[in-house]
Amino acid sequence: MNKGKSWHVQPSPRGTVLSILGVVTLGVAILSVAVSYQILEPRFGGWAVPTVGALDALWVVFQATEILAGNNTRRVRRVQRAGLALTAVNAAIPTLHLIFSGPGGFDLAMVLTPIAIVATKAAWWVALPSLGRKVSAATRQRIDGKRQDVADRLEEMEAEAAHRIELLELATALEEKVAEAETAYRLSVLAAQQSMTKELHEQAEATAKTVAEKVLPASVAGIRLPVLGQWTPTAPALPGTVAIGTGTQVSAPSTESGTPGGTPAHQAAQAVMLAELAAVAGVPVPKPGEQLTDGQMDVVLRHLRYCDDPPLSYRQARDAFRRAGFVGSEERVRRAWVALLSKEERSEDSESEEEPEDAGA
Structure with missing residues (x-):
């Protein structure tokens, strides 16, 4: 035997848990022996000591046997059943005593003993499978x-x-x-x-x-706007005249009644005026040679009627309509002309009704 060699075992967490459970189990077993002996001694006399000692000793042994059986379910099953049976017996002794002894037999130790026994067994039941093998x-x-x-x-x-x-x-x-x-x-x-x-x-x-x-007259749209770099201060020509030489104004030759002027500038002004009327009416710009809608035809006749002063008659406007190249049957042109005149009459009636009020004011 080597005297200089020292042996010491390092405690494991599993051993620590089992030690704590063993100490608690031993303490509960001692409490159970004391309480059970106090209950059984008046009835069994000296035989109460070995009886309660055997019950609690076996209860502790069965708890320890569960530890030794480890995780072997087949081996541990009988020990678990026997431990449950002894737990029920040890807890039943003080419980039955409290039930049948009446109010005078109440004792705190007898109340705590069955609770401690059942709780200790439950602690083993819960903790032991989780510890695993050694x-x-x-x-x-x-x-x-x-x-x-x-x-x-x-x-x-x-x-x-x-x-x-x-x-x-x-x-x-x-x-x-x-x-x-x-x-x-x-x-x-x-x-x-x-x-x-x-x-x-x-x-x-x-x-x-x-x-x-x-409606603006065609002469307004015919006014040319100045262009940057090309404008020269000259007196504008009066209506119905053209400038000749150094500024002398003479009357322009009159065209056939009911037809607009034939100069390119005048034609461009007429086209601009027609486009503006179409935009106001909310219809596409009428083009010569294309079939016109009712709205476009109303715009063309309105333009032709007021392109000259005084306004054109139906026959003059119809001839100007044909010369301009617009497409439309005689019946449609007449119907649109009648509708245009009826609008003018309604407008004149409304203005005549408003004149007395203005005069009175």
């Missing part, structure tokens, strides 16, 4: 290393998941703010467009009403 220190060290490795990986995964969740939450908040800002901007643009469209629509309606009531 292993060597080297095996336990390898297992602890693997567990630590798994724990480290799980912690890293949880940290990565937390970082990703934080990133997604921040991205979600930023997306919501950007979406709100974009929505607010689009709403402001739509509101501005709505206000502008409303004002333009009101102005367009007022302009259309003015154009319909007060």
Whole structure:
């Protein structure tokens, strides 16, 4: 025997848990012996000591046997059943005594004893399967290393998941703010467009009403606008005259009644006037040689009637309509002319009704 060699066993977590459970079980067994002896001694006399000692000793032995059986289910099954039976017997002795002894037999130790016995057995039932088998220190060290490795990986995964969740939450908040800002901007643009469209629509309606009531003569559209770099200060020609030489104005030769002037400038002015009337009426610009709609025909006849002063008659306007190359049957032209005259009559009637009010004012 080597005297210089010292032996000491490093306690394992499993051994520590079993030691604590063993101490608790032993204490509960001593309490059960004391309480059961106090209950059975008046009835059994000296035989109460071996009776209660055997019951609690067997109860402790069965608990220890469960530890020795380990995880072998087949071996541990009988011991578990016997331990449950002894637990029921040891807990039943003080419980039945309390039930049949009446109010005078109440004792705190007798109340706590069955509770402690059942609780101790439940603690063994819960803790023992989780302890596993008894292993060597080297095996336990390898297992602890693997567990630590798994724990480290799980912690890293949880940290990565937390970082990703934080990133997604921040991205979600930023997306919501950007979406709100974009929505607010689009709403402001739509509101501005709505206000502008409303004002333009009101102005367009007022302009259309003015154009319909007060048609400008063709001479207004025939006025040429100055061009930068080409304008020279000259006196404008009076209506019905043309400039000759150094500025002398003479009367222009009259054309056939009912026909517009034949100069290119005058024709361009007439085309501009016709396009403006079509825009006000909301119809495409009438073109010679194409079939006209009712709205286009009304625009053409209105233009031809007021292109000269005084306004043209039906026959003059019809001849000018044919000479300009517009397409339309005689019946359609007459029907459109009658509708145009009826509009003029209604306009004149409304103006005559308003004149007395103006005179009275």
